[in-house]
Amino acid sequence: MVGSSLPPGFRFHPTDEELVGYYLNRRNEGLVIELEIIPGIDLYKFDPWELPEKSFLPSRDMEWFFFCHRDRKYHNGSRINRATKSGYWKATGKDRKIVCQSSSSVTGCRKTLVFYLGRAPFGGRTEWVMHEYRLYDNDTSQGSLSFKGDFALCRVMKRNELTLKKCENSSPEVSNEPLSNNVEISCQESYLGKGSCDTSITLGASPDFNRESSLKV
């Protein structure tokens, strides 16, 4: 494993399509991934607050990415066991189909889950949310959609007031309020004295990365 630092301002902010079409597809196909920045873990062995420290990417966005092997709840069934020591992940909302237009052979699904403390159906909802990505098997000869591949890709998120606020703040203030009222925000990064900042990501790269990303004029 080798590592390199990114310059200030560069972050791992993948789209759903990149997660499915590149990272998940390549993991399931056994193809080389340029940078091995998504670890594989036995996700449901851990409560969500134990997960951030297992990520290769320290994330100020409160998002962490993992590959997770598909263990079934019952040996001969298709249901997934999503219980942890302190609670369980429960699906919510609509599943979202992800189609990679560059290759119609790769499609996937994004399921949203929320973590509940305790045991179903009496668990207490928490701020921990997960997007679970899976690949669809495009062989529809059997008439129904099914999943393929041994791995899911999970984006674990901690939602809180601040996270929601960040999204709201990303649209500019375009009201016609009087000027020169200063709103103070603060910065916790310390990159002033050096080439790269504390929040820049240290990447774990496969040896192929060196070859593939060789600098070119």
Place this chain on the structure above:
Amino acid sequence: MVGSSLPPGFRFHPTDEELVGYYLNRRNEGLVIELEIIPGIDLYKFDPWELPEKSFLPSRDMEWFFFCHRDRKYHNGSRINRATKSGYWKATGKDRKIVCQSSSSVTGCRKTLVFYLGRAPFGGRTEWVMHEYRLYDNDTSQGSLSFKGDFALCRVMKRNELTLKKCENSSPEVSNEPLSNNVEISCQESYLGKGSCDTSITLGASPDFNRESSLKV
């Protein structure tokens, strides 16, 4: 100039603090910037729709970054001439003070401006928005805040329905709607057959980047 590609999912998504505390501060102080990914241009010589092609970073986020020298409207005045060929940039909303906690000596200001077509005060508002960052002079011996440095850093954005939608979509669906209703989204990237995707950024780096970012075990 040398260039290297980033792996899929990595993007230039800087915080205000990184823009002010690292990029703008270093530009004004004449210090080395690890990656020269923000070009200096005479911003008001161009209408906003001419700017994206001048950026070093093709941005799917409809955001482009530039350094801009502070030309004054009148030789002996302090007002900035923000008129272009087809219209003008007009300040709106509240200015935001940006404090870098790692070094209280660096503070800055973010001003929001909207582009209007035509001539003031009869211009027509457009979807082009700009955040203009400046450094504050922390020598407050004269009792009032003033700016320092010859350069401003400008984040030019084109806001549209899609951009706003993207922000809304970034919070998960946590309603208790029935499952298995698929919502289809699509992907225009084509990275399936290669190491990095079309949307990965090609970086223009200063020669120092090679030295500073050398891979380490």
